[in-house]
Amino acid sequence: MDTVARVKKSLRTPIRKLTKCVSRVKERKLYPRCRIRRRRSRGGAGKGGCNRSGRTPQTPPRTSHPKDPPIIFSYQADLEKERKLREAMNAQKNAERAAMRAHFRKKYQLSESPKDTNHLRSVGGRVSLPHELSKIIHPETKTKDGGFNLLSAFQGLSFGTTTLPGRNHSKTSAPPTPATYRRTHLVWTMRSMNIHVTVGVRARGPCGSRNMLGGVAPQRGLCVTAAGTVAHGKLEGGKGAESTGVGKKGIDGGVRRFEEIPHTGRSGWVNLVKFWREDRFRQLHKHMERTFNALGPIYREHLGTHSSVNIMLPSDIAELFRSEGLHPRRMTLQPWATHRETRQHSKGVFLKNGEEWRADRLLLNKEVMMSAAVRRFLPLLDEVAMDFCRMLRRKVEREGRGEEGKRSLTMDPSPDLFRFALEASCHVIYGERIGLFSSSPSLESQKFIWAVERMLATTPPLLYLPPRLLLHIGAPLWTQHASAWDHIFTHAEARIQRGYQRLFQTRGSEAGAAGGQYTGVLGQLMEKGQLSLDLIKANVTELMAGGVDTTAVPLQFALFELGRNPEVQERVRQQVRASWAQAGGDLQKALQGAPLLKGTIKETLRLYPVGTTVQRYPIKDIVLQNYHIPAGTMVQACLYPLGRSADVFEDPLRFDPGRWGSSREEGQKGEGAGAFRSLAFGFGARQCVGRRIAENEMQLLLMHILLSFHLSVSSSEDIKTTCTLILQPETPPRITFSQL
Structure with a gap:
């Protein structure tokens, strides 16, 4: 061991000298023009860079300034x-x-x-x-x-x-x-x-x-x-600098990216705060119209947890519906779905998607959409419409002014129209009358109407917030919404129990088979037994909740437009009179012979759509306005800007039922006129399940009113509208009913 230590000690100094020599060679290669100077120790330094004692002299650290070479x-x-x-x-x-x-x-x-x-x-x-x-x-x-x-x-x-x-x-x-x-x-x-x-x-x-x-x-x-x-x-x-329009084509002339679609703001929560602060939810339809005017026929919008692409031109809407697939999807109303889940209720077709939705919808279509079903419930709707006109006639004679037989009464018809819509819906769906046209309508029915209005009013703010969070903290908005739904379900359960009892008694006496009496949609579904009782309850409740305001409000707008357009009113009345006289009591024939009557409903819903949007999620990538739209993106067709667009309709603010005629569709622009311009009830397999009930209900009531009264209004100014979940007037219009 001592020998090894002595060898290491003897080699230590030569190794140090060799290391210094190698380092100096590297410095010379790196700086060939530089003459490297080193300080010599007191004893001097040799050529190898070492002093006589064999140790390397201590040199100060190098600095780049001021002795570095020019290179x-x-x-x-x-x-x-x-x-x-x-x-x-x-x-x-x-x-x-x-x-x-x-x-x-x-x-x-x-x-x-x-x-x-x-x-x-x-x-x-x-x-x-x-x-x-x-x-x-x-x-x-x-x-x-x-x-x-x-x-x-x-x-x-x-x-x-x-x-x-x-x-x-x-x-x-x-x-x-x-x-x-x-x-x-x-x-x-x-x-x-x-x-x-x-x-x-x-x-x-x-x-x-x-x-x-x-x-x-x-x-x-x-x-x-x-x-x-x-x-x-x-x-x-x-002038080039003044132009703010963005061309449809991309930089290379191809389809533009999804991110390039004009938008109202990237932060959904900031946009949501602005909506609340500026109360835009009540004017959502006007906001859409202004945004389309500013950004063009397509734009993106983020609100809270929701993101959508909004469109308004029929050609784009047609492309959207072509890509909806076998199981079309629309925006899920999450507050409604959360209520069903927390109360452990089954969901109806309105809240379902996929194969489960399709199976239930096909069974419901047989009772509410097919021609045979329409023929069965038309007499029930006509009975309620005639009772409404008799009640209105008594009211005009009792409270109106003028000579006998020519009295007139100016009134707000909205309360009576709500009662009519509820009475007609109950008669068709439950198969029973609830007596809303009597002098003292039941308090239960009034509470049901209030609950539906409260449910519709509280839905829009809840759409953009997490309902589970509001439920957890007990937010008053959620409490009101849930209480309204609870009352709607309580009302429906009571009617369903009565319908079940009637069906049981009918089966016992076998009177139903002998007499062939129509028992309403509820009775038909129970008789066939293809849906479980829970699913029947869920779908019937949704039909009732969606069949009151969505019928009564368009009737207010229709009466107002007929009242301030007397020439149009007279043309429709003459056609209705001729058709009614030729039909001989056949309701379907009477309605088919008066196309202006149906045109009045379509024209009213063009100017005042009940629902402001129709949503779809395309199942494949599509191109709208030369922008790429990925599959699964929620795309909304905005109906209020569509119906009032001069690019789609000539003279769009003119009330003209004749533009929807079958032989000619006057006043419409573009190729394939008439296609995807009237979408108030949606389109295709996922259109409104109560469409046939609502259309015939409104047409029959207008027909009987026009046969009995002349309509007029004191002011022809436009009605100011507001948006809850549906579009409705800020103040119901006052209509003058004059006996004919």
């Missing part, structure tokens, strides 16, 4: 230039992006971003955009013949040299050499085209045109780009 200064200066150039290029790119964002923020009236403002300020507030970005902001103007006029393009051409604003150029930089980056900018301003064309001479490398930082001799190349200028987020440059 190091040159190298560091080049690195500094490259760094500054990279920073300038990055600042320019950030400013370009900030300018684009600032442009669209201003276009869509969004708040400014401090970060974007700083990016623009870092380049002096002026940015020269590349050609592909400039085309988005400055769509190229075309001549009247749609072609490109080269002569007019070069009229007023001014030629000059300048540097692009927004790029930093050092005044103290070294003169250009083959190893440095060079760029010359020439700007041609074509006044007739209202665009700026930037001509840049770039350094070319072996792999094509690119910016060279040094080391490679450049080759001259010409790069021409159309550059729109944005200064502090504002467009500059003639």
